Amino acid sequence: MRPELYVAEIDALVERLARDLSAEYARAIAERGVFALALPGGSVAAHAFPVLATLPLDWGRTHFFWVDERAVPASDSESNYAAARTLWLGPARVPATSVHRMPADGPDLAAAAVAYSQELTRILGAPARMDFVLLGVGQDGHVASLFPGGAALADARLVVAVGDAPKPPSGRLTLTLPVLAQAARVVVMAFGQSKAAVIWEAIERVDSTLPLALVLRRAQRGLVLLDDGAAASLARGGERTAGLRQPKN
Ligand code: 6PG
DSSP states (O other): OOOOOEEEHHHHHHHHHHHHHHHHHHHHHHHOOOEEEEEOOOOHHHHHHHHHTTSOOOOOEEEEEEEEEEESSSSSSSHHHHHHHHHTTTTTTGGGGOOOOOOOOSSSHHHHHHHHHHHHHHHSSOOOOOHHHHHOTTTTOOOTOOOOOGGGGOOOOSSEEEEEOSSSSOEEEOHHHHHHHTSSSSEEEEOOOGGGGHHHHHOOOOOOOSSSHHHHHHHSSEEEEETTTTTSSSSOOSEEETTOOOOOO
């Protein structure tokens, strides 16, 4: 499916994200009484989480998962969980029962992947369908810890260990493409010109095999939030649908 695109300054992108997340929360609560979301780390966490933490939502009915986690202690500043705890879970006083941390800090990543798959199934049932997946994008087009050409990209399990991530640290856990793409809502955020080339490729080239392109093509309801730098290779405009725009040259 073609994702919706929105290009604006970062503050406006975060506001749009907050509105979108609130709407998806309302939909999920009305349907099932709970809301399940999966979070990234990196710049998206830094910019968005402080604002999302202020939303007037019932965190006791919200299940927090992660799209990926780095193999570092939960207290490490590189930990995606630590970022969320500092910027969202702590300030918003999210109850511990709502938080499903990805356990990538143990000695056996493969066993941790199995344990997290079981946790997904325990909370979400089967198929494990998130209400909301939030993703950042790497300069190489990776999403979560699904890197271009990596074995994890073709894995049909729910969660897998990655031992050779090109972005440090090399050890990670990640949700797989089927789990990310089957979410009721998939929102991708990217900031800065260093991401412009992969954003252009993922949106404009129907045959792109970038992880970003694969998740956007499979997602039923995708939204891509870009600052001017990340959108620099796309045609100018405000809010549009991908595919209606042309590259600049
Ligand atoms: C991680 C993230 C990862 C991130 C991208 C983009 O653990 O590294 O979840 O997938 O979203 O690498 O990171 P930046 O937004 O910081 O460039």
